[in-house]
Amino acid sequence: MRILKILSIAAALAVGGGGLQAAETEKLYVECGGSFSGFVAKMKAQAEAMTYPPQVTDPFFGAANYLQRTINADRRQGIFNTDFIDFSRKLIAQYRLDKGRQNAQKYDAIFSRIEQELGVPRGILLSFWAFETDFGAFTGDFNTLDTLMTLSHDCRRPELFQPQVFAALELYARGQFSVNQQGAWAGEVGQVQMLPMDIMQRGYDGDGDGTVDLDNSVADSLFSGANMLRSFGWRPNEPWMQEVVVPDSMPWEESGVQPEDYRPVEEWAAWGVRPRSGSWQGPDLEAALMLPMGHEGPAFIIYPNYQALFEWNQSFVYVATAAYFATRLEGAPVYDPGNAPARLSDAEMKALQRKLVARGHDVGEVDGILGAGTRAAVQAEQERLGLPADAWPTRELLNRL
Structure with missing residues (x-):
């Protein structure tokens, strides 16, 4: 499920007197593309230049195969082309609520x-445990080495995956990775789906047995997930989200989920924003107003911890749903869906993105996905046209453009 955001490794990672001395993200070690066998040979040569011995590189790279189903999965992420209400209702099934509450007691x-x-x-x-692997029930059936090598060979994002291959090689050299390891289509493994570099930096021996087993140990998995969130900037014992009611007179252009959209909670309160239930969870914190489906849909105040969740996953709808589900598991009521206009069709979204690009906005790839760039562009055009600037694309906006 994860959309990758991989952070740089600053610490040295070494095996004996050689091995991987430092792994950098967004680094292209060898040229992508060409024959897969030739690519494997170049990656192996690179590993040996990093002083990994043949007894490590021969079995590791010798086991690598091209995996077309990984490429197919990488190109097929249509689940993120949906809106918050549909996505959250699909993922937050009753059995997940029940199982989550049972696991909260069990562990x-x-x-x-x-x-x-x-x-x-x-x-x-x-x-996250629920959404990533259904509480460990299914951790993936893609060979991890094959997946990482295939995505490293593919020229779409090789700079993200080649460092993961060498991190996996480092773990293999330490006896902590198998060439038969199974995981997700993008190379994550274990119950909370961590990449090899994540495991090296943030793996946590939660059960105290001297190893980090993310496939079989609930304690290791949960502690590692928590440790990863802490490294992403999670602030201990602070809230992350709560549902709010917003007045019709709200200056909608002030809403958003970027760091620059945060302001003291007292300012939101002065505009008439109020918690839908209970009191403010972070009255002394800064917060932002998130309108996942515009000013007529659900409304949430998000606190600084919400930003850490974007380091786990880059999908707006995924993070919003995961954060909301977490509030439900801790006792929050079902959100008020409001009366948000229906999401544009994929064809309409792409047409909108092309119109935004023509007006000079950077929306990234014209892919029909309502990402951060598209939301910012939509909000800017709404404000220019005198529409409620809530970043939710509507047919009215499409027609006006």
Whole structure:
């Protein structure tokens, strides 16, 4: 499910006197494309230049195969082309709510330790655990080595995946990775879906047995997930989201989920924004107003911890849903769906993106996905045209453009 955002490794990572001394993200080690066998040979040569011995590189790279189904999965992420209401209703099934609450009780001691030691609440961990692998029920059936090598060979994003191959090689040299390892289509493994570089930096021995087993140990998985969130900037014991009610007179152009959209909670309150239930969870914090489907749909105040979730996954709709599900698991009511206009069709979204590009906006790829660039462009054009600048694309906006 994850859309990748991989951070740089600053620490040295070494095996004995040689091996991987430093792995950098967004680094192209060898030229992508060409024959796969030739690519494998170049990656192997690069590993040997990094002083990995043949007894490590021969079996590791000798086991690598091209995996077309990985490429197919990479090109097929249509689940993210949906809106928040449809996406959240699809993912937050009753069995996930029930199973989440059962696991909160079953592993209460583990969650309590994490909350005390790392300050990450159980709702957030349960949410990602649920969405990534259905609480460990299915961790993936793609060969991880094949997947990482295939995506490294593919010229779409090789700079993201080639460093992961060498991180996997490092783990293999340490006896902590198997060429038969199974995982997700993008190379993540284990119950909370971590990439090899994540495991090296943030893997956490939660059960104290001297190893980090993300496939079989719930404690290791949950502690590692919490440790990863902490490294992404999670602030201990602070809220992340709560549903709010907004007045019709709200200056909608002030809404958004980027860091520059945050302001003191008291300013939102002065505009008439109020919690839908209970009191403000972070009255002394800065917060942003998130309108996942515009000013007529659900409304949420998000706190600084929400930004850390974007380091886990880059999909707006995924993060919004995961954050909301976490609040449900911690007792929040079902959100008010409001009366948001229907999402544009894929063809309409692409047409809108092309019109935005023609007006000089950077929306990234014209792919029909309502990403950060498209939202910013929509909001700017709404404000220019005198429409409610809530970043939700409508047919009226499409027609006006």
